Amino acid sequence: MASKKQKKTVVDFMGCKNLSLEHKETWKILYDRSILGTKFVDTDSLDELGLKSAVKELFDRIGLTAFCEIQAPTFRRFTLEFLATLEIHKDDDPPRITFHLEGEERELSFAQLREIFGIAETGHEEFRKLSDREVDGFWKAISGQAYPLSNEKSAKNADIPHPGLRYVHRVLTSTFLCKGEQTHLPRADLSYLWAMMTECHSHPDWVEIFLNGCKKHQGAASGNIPLGGMVTLLARYFQIEEPKDRVGGEISINIEFMKACDMIVFIAEDGEYIWTLGTNHHYYLRLPPPEERPLPLGPTPAHFHIHSDMNGLFRVPERVTSRAATRVSPAVEARAAPRVSPPAEEVGPSNSSDFVQWRDWREKMEDMLRETLDNTRLSVEVSRCVNRFYLTRHPDGYVEPSKEFYDELAANEQARLARRAVREARSCGASSSSDS
Known part of the structure; x- marks a missing residue:
């Protein structure tokens, strides 16, 4: 049986002369x-x-x-x-x-x-x-x-x-x-x-x-x-x-090259660029950096491990126009509280007492999840600050979590308390109606 002849590549020396x-x-x-x-x-x-x-x-x-x-x-x-x-x-x-x-x-x-x-x-x-x-x-x-x-x-x-x-x-x-x-x-x-x-x-x-x-x-x-x-x-x-x-x-x-490599993402609606981190391209920093937070260049290597300015670790903005937007970290997926609606035949119309009870229960569960996630974020952020200090052994190595980060956690807590007060008022109203 005759073997197949391998096709030889024709090498083009492209007109170059004096080659040995x-x-x-x-x-x-x-x-x-x-x-x-x-x-x-x-x-x-x-x-x-x-x-x-x-x-x-x-x-x-x-x-x-x-x-x-x-x-x-x-x-x-x-x-x-x-x-x-x-x-x-x-x-x-x-x-x-x-x-x-x-x-x-x-x-x-x-x-x-x-x-x-x-x-x-x-x-x-x-x-x-x-x-x-x-x-x-x-x-x-x-x-x-x-x-x-x-x-x-x-x-x-x-x-x-x-x-x-x-x-x-x-x-x-x-x-x-x-x-x-x-x-x-x-x-x-x-x-x-x-x-x-x-x-x-x-x-x-x-x-x-x-x-x-x-x-x-x-x-x-x-x-x-x-x-x-x-x-x-x-x-x-x-x-x-x-x-x-x-x-x-x-x-x-x-x-254009950085966008193609998902190093950055452009948010058209906000008119800003987002710097990504990791192979899953989590959103990490807004660019250009704000004047009050210039990029650190020392004095120690640990200062190059800068914190996210997305008000929390790897937080993805809500308005996204890039193909990288589909790459969401597990932490972000967990942070997005599930919006589950029960079958209509189980709770009745939207003005029924069963539906109101379902809505309040769902909102309560979502707030519990948000509170747990905020506590976890705080723990991780503080741990990173402490670890950074021990890596550098330098007084400047420890940097407190940002004021914006603490303000966001406080605002989240206030919002949860406000929703809780509304639920309790609604529950009291429902109890009064049933008694009368």
Whole structure:
């Protein structure tokens, strides 16, 4: 029985010249892989969301102040030619890389790469990564969760409450880390986030990190390649005309991209954005942040574990216009008191005594449920404040629940008491009528 012949992929070298046999072999490995557009910072979107100053401050702390103003599209030809021909000469003096673009061999020193990418020159030599114990402590401080050392993929970017910290990580993932739209948080990434803390006084070596990511892609036969925008920056340095094979999609993490990823939700009726938290995208913060509650940027990591301003944990607004609105947490489902109506034949018409008794009983049960949930919310909120203090061991680590939170609980209690008084008056009236 004749075996089926496997269909061979025809590799297009896209007119690139001066490729060696080794370069062509690497090109063949890369050819069938998808090229993703690199996502840079979008300062206009950050300004609209009220996050611009916080994000720029965090980038400044890791030596990437100028990088915030850089954007570039991704081109398939540039990306494949760069990766197929890249050679890193780290031990040379000065360290340098060689690669091809437009059929010509190019050379750049590490210092030139820092200039092109907008990286500050100082501080990277002293940077060290966190130990496993430090990773766990840092993750607890910024997210309130234990770090899953045995399963790194279960720690998610979406679990970071602080919008600035999470945004910066998404940009780094797509650019210097060469990981595209990866959403989990390996322990190495947490070391880079720790570099943004005021207690860290050194910068990661972003050039070396980027080149290590490039080498991993060179030797991989599968997976998306997300670093093309960074290659375009190199091509612009050499004033090379951009080809016509631009990769589609956004070139920055802008508002539309964040909405598509459910990082934010726009409430059209209220004209405001909501920042979400967790893989189920619970509503967490209103954006832009109110002037009286600017985003904290220290002094300790625990200050990045900011509280929800939705008047309670993960509270979903009533008016919702996003597809994420269907993703409601169990706590929210429990908080929504059941509205059950009995069959008409069991209680009679709406003005009958049976119906009135049913309505009062249902309202009483709902108020008991609301009171239980409010007490639980208060207990959880106070526990979070205390835990935050013990994580930081810092006097500023303990922050009382907000006045708005206490005011809401008091208003809920007053409403329950008012409904109770109405029910009792109704019951007394019914008793008087029956006696007469």
